[in-house]
Amino acid sequence: MLPLSYIVKPFHLLSLAVTLSFCLSLPASAEDAIATGPTYVELEPSFTINYGEGSRLRYLQASISLLVPDGTAALEVSTHSDAIRHEIIMLISAQDRETLTSTTGRSELQIELLEQIQGYMEQETGAPQVDQVLFTAFVIQG
Numbered sequence: 001m002l003p004l005s006y007i008v009k010p011f012h013l014l015s016l017a018v019t020l021s022f023c024l025s026l027p028a029s030a031e032d033a034i035a036t037g038p039t040y041v042e043l044e045p046s047f048t049i050n051y052g053e054g055s056r057l058r059y060l061q062a063s064i065s066l067l068v069p070d071g072t073a074a075l076e077v078s079t080h081s082d083a084i085r086h087e088i089i090m091l092i093s094a095q096d097r098e099t100l101t102s103t104t105g106r107s108e109l110q111i112e113l114l115e116q117i118q119g120y121m122e123q124e125t126g127a128p129q130v131d132q133v134l135f136t137a138f139v140i141q142g
Contacts, residue, residue, distance in 0.1 A: 037070060038067060038070070038131070039070065039071060039074050040066065042065045042136070043065065043066065046063040046064075046137065047061065047062045047088060047089065047092070048060070049061075051095050052142075056142060057142065058140070059141045059142060060140050061137070061139045061141075062135055062137060062139070064088065064113075064133060064136065066134070067132035067134060068130055069131055073127075076121065076125050076129050077121070077130060080120070083124075084117055084120065087120055088113060091109070091116055092109070095109060101140060110134075110135065117130050118130055
């Protein structure tokens with residue numbers, strides 16, 4: 001019968017080889033682990049906003065995603081998501097019904113939101129961080 005040391009040593013070598021190959025497959029740093037290339041940041045939860053002026057309350061519910069150039073920008077956007085949500089709410093709530101119900105008005109709103117968010121991110125991080133604002137759902141009541 002073989003001594004236990006003959007059996008255990010090969011097992012340790014195999015275990016060491018598997019561990020080493022796993023470690024070599026990991027990214028060298030946290031920056032390497034961040035996705036490269038464009039990615040989307042969905043602002044959760046969706047927005048429910050009252051808008052317009054007058055005696056009649058009107059509501060809008062929208063889901064918004066932001067297209068960012070890479071994972072680093074996605075982390076920056078996520079870090080500042082509360083302030084970004086505030087910027088979005090303030091801008092949308094100042095719109096009138098005609099703007100929000102027309103295709104042209106929504107396109108202009110998209111551009112205004114992008115400029116507002118980029119300006120904020122530029123101020124906070126030194127870079128605009130966001131390439132595009134996308135409405136993934138847009139429902140108006142009233």
